[in-house]
Ligand code: FES
């Protein structure tokens with residue numbers, strides 16, 4: 001990381017953001033974000049990340065978590081922040097197919113990697129079997145933990161297409177649901193797995 | 201005759217489920233606006249201190265810091281934050297760890313954090329008290345002017361009390377008198393979505409994107425506290441990530457965002473960290489409950505006396521009641537509850553506010569008595585459970601005995617029951633049960649319907665849907681009442697500029713009140729249809745209703761009975777739940793799918809409260825030491841058992857199609873049911889929540 005004094009770091013943060021009200025566009029081909037910013041804020045690093053199969057060239061502040069970059073700079077707000085400190089799983093995304101807490105993962109670490117978020121589960125109107133099952137079995141109550149539950153479940157089914165209830169619980173043990181709809185989530189995931197089996 | 205219905209009573213996926221599973225549902229924290237500022241709150245690190253001076257210069261010197269609010273420059277009173285005293289947005293003295301001291305608005309989230317660190321506050325640290333009984337002792341430091349006993353509803357410095365019969369006579373007439381103390385702790389609602397508020401002014405019109413359980417109340421409170429007309433305030437809440445009672449009305453942070461936005465002329469988003477969320481607003485009030493119960497050899501209750509103390513924190517936001525004694529039929533009852541100021545986090549509403557902890561107390565007590573009398577706890581309940589509210593007022597409908605009988609049958613209670621502590625092994629099996637109840641009110645809300653020529657129906661209701669499925673329930677009721685297919689029913693919600701008044705999703709009353717208004721409006725629509733015929737071309741029919749039904753000398757309650765089988769590991773102290781049966785009387789069930797989810801969620805939350813959760817305080821410093829999901833040990837996938845849900849559908853003459861409440865009742869019996877099962881397994885009663893491993897080892901080792 002580039003050395004920078006704390007004072008400069010703070011001052012430039014202010015300036016940088018003040019002059020940047022332009023939001024990077026999200027969809028389509030690779031986009032160059034934040035290029036309009038005349039002042040460099042905080043230490044910044046250029047990264048390339050692939051999110052839901054779209055490549056993004058971004059200049060991110062080194063302190064931005066992946067959750068923050070996704071939500072605030074790529075407009076992918078389906079990923080939620082429940083605790084911002086690795087306790088709840090609301091921010092779960094897949095990094096190279098593995099579930100991670102995106103609140104506890106810096107954006108710069110994701111350089112060159114491939115990320116899948118909840119927005120990448122459906123293809124057009126065609127929902128992922130997990131999403132379909134979540135609807136039918138009433139997975140989400142408030143829905144705030146749902147994206148995280150879905151992503152952990154997707155990771156599970158990707159490598160274990162027919163898990164037992166116990167395996168589901170274990171795989172999702174890092175995804176808290178304060179509405180405590182745990183039964184419904186497990187039920188949904190088992191149903192989705194069953195359906196997946198039929199179609200396979 | 202549920203078959204007569206085409207929509208009500210059919211398990212129906214949520215009408216907004218696609219939004220909820222695709223990430224398209226927008227919660228307040230997901231929104232950003234051009235030029236938006238980020239705000240954060242500086243909170244007191246002391247449980248009680250007078251602020252001598254606040255030096256903001258270093259913070260203001262940071263480029264990008266646009267405004268700082270403190271008591272010096274902001275005297276806004278948050279009226280909902282304390283129903284007895286004047287509570288400012290920033291108070292001096294500060295009275296709990298987490299009491300707001302300042303708020304900053306800056307151009308960047310990280311900068312806001314930095315700015316907070318640069319505010320220098322000179323505190324004069326004062327004595328503090330955490331325990332409500334200590335707080336009432338002579339010489340205790342005064343937390344609010346006038347003393348630490350919070351005034352009762354009449355404004356007198358007296359405990360809240362209820363009396364019928366003569367308890368002293370009842371005790372004298374009893375074959376046995378039992379006395380015990382039960383203690384519950386402060387637990388946090390811990391809803392998944394951290395609190396957040398975005399405020400923006402256009403001229404003198406304020407828009408607040410709030411995470412609220414009630415847009416109408418939030419609007420009214422914002423207007424009141426900021427001295428505006430209600431129509432100057434627009435509150436929008438499209439989706440919200442749970443609240444369980446901690447997002448009712450408006451909050452201090454909504455007001456702070458509004459003031460900061462006014463000050464800077466820019467949209468302001470005020471965000472909370474999870475830690476702040478745990479300590480900064482409120483959780484369930486802790487209680488100390490002294491019971492004395494007189495009973496005859498045959499199990500007839502003679503007298504119940506409860507003297508209780510509730511720790512309200514330093515601000516009185518809620519009743520502080522200890523509910524549960526009304527579950528029993530008994531000629532002599534005396535209840536005095538002292539809501540007391542302490543320097544803990546504020547104690548206020550959390551799902552079934554006064555019930556789970558109160559029912560833990562009374563249902564542990566009664567369970568104990570049943571065993572002492574060598575009676576089956578189920579028989580004891582069936583013999584003594586309430587038939588009339590306070591033995592006086594008839595219930596609109598009551599399925600409590602049915603819940604108990606049905607539950608006992610499904611659970612095979614008789615087969616599982618053994619004398620307490622009879623299992624000699626290291627892994628001890630046990631069963632327990634408890635009754636639950638929750639007042640299901642009725643009252644005023646509005647609904648507007650619009651029918652267009654294509655036969656589509658638009659339902660305008662001021663609900664927000666905090667996860668209960670309220671939107672879907674409204675759609676089902678509208679579909680039922682108009683005969684229109686659910687696919688053609690559209691709900692417009694969550695925006696005070698577009699929706700009429702709704703009571704708010706608290707007190708488990710949305711189905712009852714707003715749902716009732718929907719049904720009444722539909723009647724109006726039917727009348728108009730008969731008169732004018734279906735709308736043609738660009739015409740529409742508009743129907744509206746604001747009913748205000750009264751109960752006329754009746755009490756409306758939802759009831760429940762929960763049964764649980766546990767295994768207690770006497771070596772490690774952990775509790776495994778093998779079987780859990782929840783039977784509920786919620787009147788007519790409008791949507792069995794979402795209603796069962798409510799029961800599963802509520803029961804599971806109660807298990808967490810029974811076994812794990814407590815906001816722990818360092819006695820020496822008054823600082824909470826475990827705010828957050830991990831520290832408070834909330835339930836996870838690994839802890840949650842399968843909750844088997846059953847409904848006994850009573851006929852209730854009130855509410856839409858006879859529906860009563862669903863959201864809050866499920867948490868009311870679950871804490872006690874677990875505690876009673878642990879007792880049956882170990883033969884030892886743990887009288888203080890939560891029933892942790894250490895406490896279990898304390899009695900089994
Ligand atoms: S927000 Fe990342 S784990 Fe909670």
Ligand code: FES
Nearest residue numbers: 141142177178179
């Ligand atoms: S659905 Fe509300 S937290 Fe899981």
